Amino acid sequence: MKDQFRSTFGVLVALAGSAVGLGNLWRFPYLVGTNGGAAFIIIYLLFVLVLCLPIMYSEILIGRRQSEGIKSIKLLSVISAFVVFSFYAVVGGWSLGYLIKAFSFSVVSTSSEVLEQVYNSSITAVWQPLINTFLFILATGAIIMFGISKGIERFSKVLMPILFIMVIIIAVRSLMLEGAGAGVRFLFQPDFSKVTGKTVLDALGQAFFSLSIGCGSLLTYGFYIQKRENIVKAASFSALSDVVFAIIAGLAIMPAVFAFGISPTEGPGLVFITLPHIFAQIAGGEIFAICFFITFFIAAITSSISILEVLVSYVIERFKISRLSAVIISSLSVSTIAIFASLSFGLLGDVKIFDKSIFTFLENLSANILIPIVGFMTVAYVGWRMKREEFEDEITSGGTIKFKRWILNAIYLIIKYIAPIVVAIILVAGLL
Ligand code: PHE
Secondary structure, three states, X not given: OOOOOOOHHHHHHHHHHHHOOHHHXXXXXXXXXXXXXXXXXXXXXXXXXXXXXXXXXXXXXXXXXXXXXXXXXXXXXXXXXXXXXXXXXXXXXXXXXXXXXXXXXXXXXXXXXXXXXXXXXXXXXXXXXHHHHHHHHHHHHHHHHOOHHHHHHHHHHHHHHHHHHHXXXXXXXXXXXXXXXXXXXXXXXXXXXXXXXXXXXXXXXXXXXXXXXXXXXXXXXXXOOOOOOOHHHHHHHHHHHHHHHHHHHHHHHHHHHHXXXXXXXXXXXXXXXXXXXXXXXXXXXXXXXXXXXXXXXXXXXXXXXXXXXXXXXXXXXXXXXXXXXXXXXXXHHHHHHHHHHHHOOOOOOOOOEOOEOHHHHHHHHHHHHHHHHHHHHHHHHHHHHOOHHHHHHHHOOXXXXXXXXXXXXXXXXXXXXXXXXHHHHHHHHXXX
16 A cells, blocks of 8 residues: 555644744844845745645645656656755754754853854764764665655654744743843834845745745645545645744744844844753753753754655666665765765855855755746646546545635635746846
């Protein structure tokens, strides 16, 4: 029998696990920081609600239906997943490195200089980050080796609830810091004068990335979702978890940023440099640090399994080989690129592609080009190539799930007209 997600809960946590990840804990806070705070969040939320939900339904739906016509979408998704995974694994490796440091009580300090130094030395060194990246890829592969129901589903069921509980605890503690109010205001009081074209681009890129759109993860998970499952519910649950988690992560990080006078525009190092500050100020901070970096690691791994699975599923189907061999081949091939991404913070710092470091190039290539293209192709396929009856058959699970007519019409309208146009405009604008 085909290996599939066994339960509805399993589908929900696996999808949410894919969505909630470094995108929320690492990327979201620094994008909010560099894009002026609350206004960015509002635009991001609008994108999620109006544009991204129907795109998510589309991607899952074509994955489940597996029509002949999606070959090129699949192939491009695999490329997109490959690129994303090659830099995701590097940050995943950092998270592992910090977790190990937290266990040896060596990340907590009150001095920004010390923390910046710890951060810089842990990402610019040659061997340690590389080893951590490999370990991270190995851990991802180890879960995937067990397959969908016994690997991805089982692990997500245990890890996702832990993840939410941990981040809530950290946010509550952070909000109790003196001076936390400034951080909260930064998150919730919009200043639209700071909004530029780049803000809108970043917000869309982040919405796609954070919801796991355009890398084949939803397409691949869709294939393993049973026909009776409600796609609309599952995707909406995932989006809701993602947004809620991002806000809680913001509430954990921004108060600390302001309370300790760090600039919120710090960039990719923000989380790593800021949070150990909180831990240094509070009783039992070392334990909090361990909790936080466990959270970070769990968030990263439940997403990375959904990215690597894209490659693994593809290799299994294409070359008809065992899951184990597919995991080994996929992990090894992605590791080769990850090596360059990791070294681009130190040894290969001078190598530039289009004026960007290798890491930033890979990140931009996926977020600004590959992911939107796959997103565009997905909605264009469902809107223009698939028959409306097929679309409704999938959405309603063969007529067993009832929707109000206007809801179906609205979803379809967005998929057919609004999403392709908006994504195309943003894609072109991003390239100019
Ligand atoms: N959504 C994940 C995150 O926020 C990243 C991801 C992107 C996962 C694309 C799967 C596909 O961390």
